[in-house]
Amino acid sequence: MSGRRLPVYLLLDTSGSMNGEPIESVRVGLESLLSSLRQNPYALESVHLCIVTFDLDVKVVMPLTHLAEVRLPEIRCPASGATMIGAGLEKILELVKADSRPSAPDAKGDWRPLLFVMTDGKPSDTAAWLDAAPRIRSAGFASVIACAAGIKADPQSLRILTDTVVSLDTMDSSTFASFFTWVSAAVTSGSSSAGSAAPALPPPPPEINLVL
Numbered sequence: 001m002s003g004r005r006l007p008v009y010l011l012l013d014t015s016g017s018m019n020g021e022p023i024e025s026v027r028v029g030l031e032s033l034l035s036s037l038r039q040n041p042y043a044l045e046s047v048h049l050c051i052v053t054f055d056l057d058v059k060v061v062m063p064l065t066h067l068a069e070v071r072l073p074e075i076r077c078p079a080s081g082a083t084m085i086g087a088g089l090e091k092i093l094e095l096v097k098a099d100s101r102p103s104a105p106d107a108k109g110d111w112r113p114l115l116f117v118m119t120d121g122k123p124s125d126t127a128a129w130l131d132a133a134p135r136i137r138s139a140g141f142a143s144v145i146a147c148a149a150g151i152k153a154d155p156q157s158l159r160i161l162t163d164t165v166v167s168l169d170t171m172d173s174s175t176f177a178s179f180f181t182w183v184s185a186a187v188t189s190g191s192s193s194a195g196s197a198a199p200a201l202p203p204p205p206p207e208i209n210l211v212l
Contacts (some may be wrong), residue, residue: 003045003046004046004108004109004110004111005046005047005048005066005101005110005111006043006046006047006048006110006111006113006114006187007048007050007064007096007099007100007110007111007113007114008047008048008049008050008113008114008115008116008187009050009052009092009095009096009113009114009115009116010030010049010050010051010052010116010118011052011053011054011085011088011089011092011115011116011117011118012026012051012052012053012054012075012118013053013054013055013083013085013118013119013120013121013149014053014054014055014075014076014077014078015054015055015056015077015078015081015082015083015120015121015124016055016077016078016079016080016081017083017120017121017152018055018077018120019077019078019079019080020077021171021172021173022120022149022150022171022176023075023076023077024173025171025172025173025175025176025177026075026118026176027072027075028173028176028177029173029176029177029179029180030051030072030075030180031072032177032180032181032184033180033181033183033184034067034070034072036181036184036185036188037067037184037187037188038067038068040184040188042188043067043184043187043188044067044068046111047066047067047187048064048065048066048067049062049064049065049067049070050062050063050064050065050095050099051073051075052088052091052092052095053075053088054083054084054085054087054088054091055077055078055081055082055083055084056078056081056082056084057084058084058087058088058090058091060091060095061073061075063095064095064099082124082125083119083121083122083123083124084123084124084125084128085117085119085123085124085125085129086123086125086126086127086128086129086130086131086132086133087125087128088117089117089128089129089132089133089135089136089161090128090132092115092136093132093135093136093139096113096139096141111142112140112141112142113140113141113142114141114142114143114144114145114186114187115136115141115143115144115145116144116145116146116147116183116186117144117145117146117147117158117161117162118146118147118149118179119146119147119148119149119153119158120148120149120150120152120153120171121152121153121154122152122153122154122157123157129160130160133160133161134160136161136162137161137162143164143186143201144161144162144164145162145164145165145166145183145186145201146158146161146162146164146165146166147165147166147167147168147179148165148166148167148168148211149167149168149171149176149179150168150169150170150171151169153167155167155211156211158211159211164201164210165210165211166179166204166208166209166210166211167208167209167211168207168208168209169207169209170207174207175207175208178205178207178208179207179208181205182202182204182205182208185202186201186202189201189202
């Protein structure tokens with residue numbers, strides 16, 4: 001696809017505690033994200049999505065793919081296991097560096113990427129987390145949004161990563177659908193205001209609490 005790309009990275013928690021209804025709800029949310037992005041001509045032209053999951057392992061379940069060509073992968077959770085969010089952030093830094101398309105004489109380079117991180121717990125790999133989170137801050141993302149899902153998540157710890165932290169009190173499909181619809185609105189504002197400073201984020205719906 002020609003034209004400038006807007007890379008959007010989703011880093012999703014698939015640790016054991018997400019097994020069952022929570023991960024099913026995330027799948028529903030991702031479907032709603034996809035369908036609402038595809039209704040926006042700016043997004044359809046420029047957005048490229050990448051999905052990375054983390055539990056005990058980090059997996060690139062979908063490499064950076066043009067929105068029109070995205071087929072959502074099956075996202076699985078182990079029955080139990082750790083929350084290696086630090087390793088997940090390391091993978092994102094690696095991918096952004098490898099994926100980045102700089103300007104050339106005959107083509108404009110990518111817009112600054114967006115990153116959405118969702119976790120329902122606390123980092124199991126604290127040292128890696130404390131190392132990677134500040135590096136994400138200085139990596140040139142146009143916007144980084146972190147979501148603390150459910151009562152066991154720690155929204156305040158996510159502020160090391162970004163000033164834009166939201167929390168979800170419940171982890172059912174309607175709440176995740178609301179969250180991903182809001183993510184879609186944030187991406188859409190990024191695609192239509194690409195090239196400016198950080199995109200202006202739309203106000204979140206009632207199910208989503210901005211952590212101040």
